[in-house]
Amino acid sequence: MQYSTNITKTGIVRSDIFSDNFKTDYISVDFIMPLDKNTATEIALLSTVLKRGNKKFGHMDKIESYLEQNYGAALNISTSKAGELQLLSFSVRFLSDKYAIDNEPTAQNLTDLLYAVIFEPIADNGAFDTAFVSQEKQNLKDKISALINDKRVYSLEKCKQAMFENENYGVYEYGNIDRLDSITPVSLYEFYNKLLSSAAVFISYAGVKRDTDTLLKPITDALGNTERKLPVTAVNNSVAQVKNITEDMNVAQSKLNLGFRLGDTAQKDLFAAKMFNVIFGSSPTSKLFMNVREKLSLCYYCSSACDCLKNVMFVYSGVETENTDKALKEILNQLECMKNGEFTQEEFDNARAYLIDSYIQAEDSLAAMSSMHTAACLAGHKLTPRQQIDRINSVTFDRVIAVAKDIKLDTVYILKGVGGKKNAD
Numbered sequence: 001m002q003y004s005t006n007i008t009k010t011g012i013v014r015s016d017i018f019s020d021n022f023k024t025d026y027i028s029v030d031f032i033m034p035l036d037k038n039t040a041t042e043i044a045l046l047s048t049v050l051k052r053g054n055k056k057f058g059h060m061d062k063i064e065s066y067l068e069q070n071y072g073a074a075l076n077i078s079t080s081k082a083g084e085l086q087l088l089s090f091s092v093r094f095l096s097d098k099y100a101i102d103n104e105p106t107a108q109n110l111t112d113l114l115y116a117v118i119f120e121p122i123a124d125n126g127a128f129d130t131a132f133v134s135q136e137k138q139n140l141k142d143k144i145s146a147l148i149n150d151k152r153v154y155s156l157e158k159c160k161q162a163m164f165e166n167e168n169y170g171v172y173e174y175g176n177i178d179r180l181d182s183i184t185p186v187s188l189y190e191f192y193n194k195l196l197s198s199a200a201v202f203i204s205y206a207g208v209k210r211d212t213d214t215l216l217k218p219i220t221d222a223l224g225n226t227e228r229k230l231p232v233t234a235v236n237n238s239v240a241q242v243k244n245i246t247e248d249m250n251v252a253q254s255k256l257n258l259g260f261r262l263g264d265t266a267q268k269d270l271f272a273a274k275m276f277n278v279i280f281g282s283s284p285t286s287k288l289f290m291n292v293r294e295k296l297s298l299c300y301y302c303s304s305a306c307d308c309l310k311n312v313m314f315v316y317s318g319v320e321t322e323n324t325d326k327a328l329k330e331i332l333n334q335l336e337c338m339k340n341g342e343f344t345q346e347e348f349d350n351a352r353a354y355l356i357d358s359y360i361q362a363e364d365s366l367a368a369m370s371s372m373h374t375a376a377c378l379a380g381h382k383l384t385p386r387q388q389i390d391r392i393n394s395v396t397f398d399r400v401i402a403v404a405k406d407i408k409l410d411t412v413y414i415l416k417g418v419g420g421k422k423n424a425d
Contacts, residue, residue: 001363002209003384005377011228012220013202013377017369018209023099025107025207026366027114028091029219030374032200034231035086035168041140041175042191043088045183047079048136049121049128050090050192056116063113070109071095075117081173082378083233083309088195090118093367096208111215119222121192127185128192141177151415155255156316159413162245163259167234169310196223200230202374206366230378235311237263243411248418253300254324255415258315258331263406267311270379271391272399277306278351279400280338281315285350287334287343288315298327308379313407321417328412338404341397348397355392359385 002018033039053059057066067073073094080087092110100106122129148154157172164170201223205212239261266273281288281304288302302317319327337343362368362385369385376382383391 005382010225015204015373016212017206022207022366023096024093025096026093026370028089028204028370030202031088031195033086035081035084035171037171040086040171040173041179042188043086044079044174045136045140046192047077047088049132050117051077052132053122054116055120055122057113070106073110079173083307084168085231086173090114107215115218123189126189128189130185133185133188137180141180144174144177151251151255155415156257159257159259159411162243162413163411197226200228204370204374206370233309237261239408239410242409246414246416248416250419251417254319254321254417256317256319256324256327257413259411260313261408261410262311262313265406266403269399270308272395272403274355275351275395276400276403277304278355279343279347280304283351283354291334292330296330298323298330324414341401352392356389359389
């Protein structure tokens with residue numbers, strides 16, 4: 001496995017991951033904007049409108065046919081958030097040229113498609129196709145409205161919105177319906193051009209070794225000479241007062257969500273923070289799973305997740321309403337155990353093995369390797385998976401305890417079940 005990362009004069013980040021372990025290749029182009037309530041909806045809408053068609057390859061049905069002709073290649077367009085960044089991501093996965101009949105140039109074919117999807121959408125007179133925009137607005141409206149149907153995701157999102165009511169991190173990456181109503185084919189096209197000209201850009205190739213500069217030159221040339229800077233995620237490690245929010249809903253099962261600020265130590269010691277999270281709550285051998293869920297049976301599920309860019313952690317759980325207070329108390333008790341160094345060598349070793357295995361498994365997927373490398377670049381360290389494993393192996397008990405001691409509870413959000421059928425949610 002060979003990794004390289006270069007930054008062009010205009011700030012475009014170019015990464016190559018060369019490997020002979022796969023029969024497919026993978027290219028991704030990520031446009032990165034600040035996560036903002038005034039643009040999140042537009043980015044989410046663009047991710048679907050741009051997939052509807054382009055001037056060179058036509059509408060979706062013809063694009064699908066083209067993908068099939070190229071040995072079942074895949075095209076994906078999506079939006080996501082990392083810290084206070086919002087990504088509009090384009091990717092193609094395709095059979096390597098050397099495995100194609102008569103060495104058909106599949107890499108060139110799919111790069112041409114990727115170029116057309118990004119830079120040649122179906123648009124006239126400074127506006128996207130009216131029917132496309134109208135249909136995708138309704139689809140996005142339905143998606144935003146349907147958030148409440150998944151109580152686990154809904155309650156965690158509500159916890160984030162409460163915790164970050166004055167920070168951009170609280171913005172939902174798919175935007176909001178009120179903003180959606182005001183978007184027109186013209187305004188969306190204007191925003192699209194603004195994104196192309198000003199967003200930070202990460203371009204990643206993963207696959208067989210080749211001249212990627214030549215392959216991707218049309219894309220980098222089309223991005224022009226505008227200087228591009230990666231937006232910064234604002235980190236706030238202080239907690240003035242714990243927020244407590246309870247929302248009643250006619251469901252059988254309650255959802256308990258906790259938001260924590262990880263603190264200065266975690267911000268300075270990323271890999272100790274990762275180890276803390278696995279020991280505490282993100283693995284099958286974690287304290288939350290083994291104690292709160294298994295031993296005490298206080299939760300149907302109980303787990304933790306960190307966003308290291310924002311330097312925050314969330315604990316999310318599903319509980320019987322009558323057990324909510326007990327579960328809250330025990331989750332905080334397990335955090336105190338971590339702060340006091342009350343975890344065993346076995347727990348520590350299991351967590352390290354679990355975390356290292358996640359990096360090793362990533363090397364089984366070109367998309368996962370590309371995504372992990374992009375995440376490393378966003379975090380500012382640009383370490384390969386193997387280099388990150390070395391950092392994990394160097395983490396000590398004391399460093400994990402130091403991270404734990406600095407963690408502060410910020411928000412408690414409870415979606416309180418006040419009825420409904422058992423197991424209906």
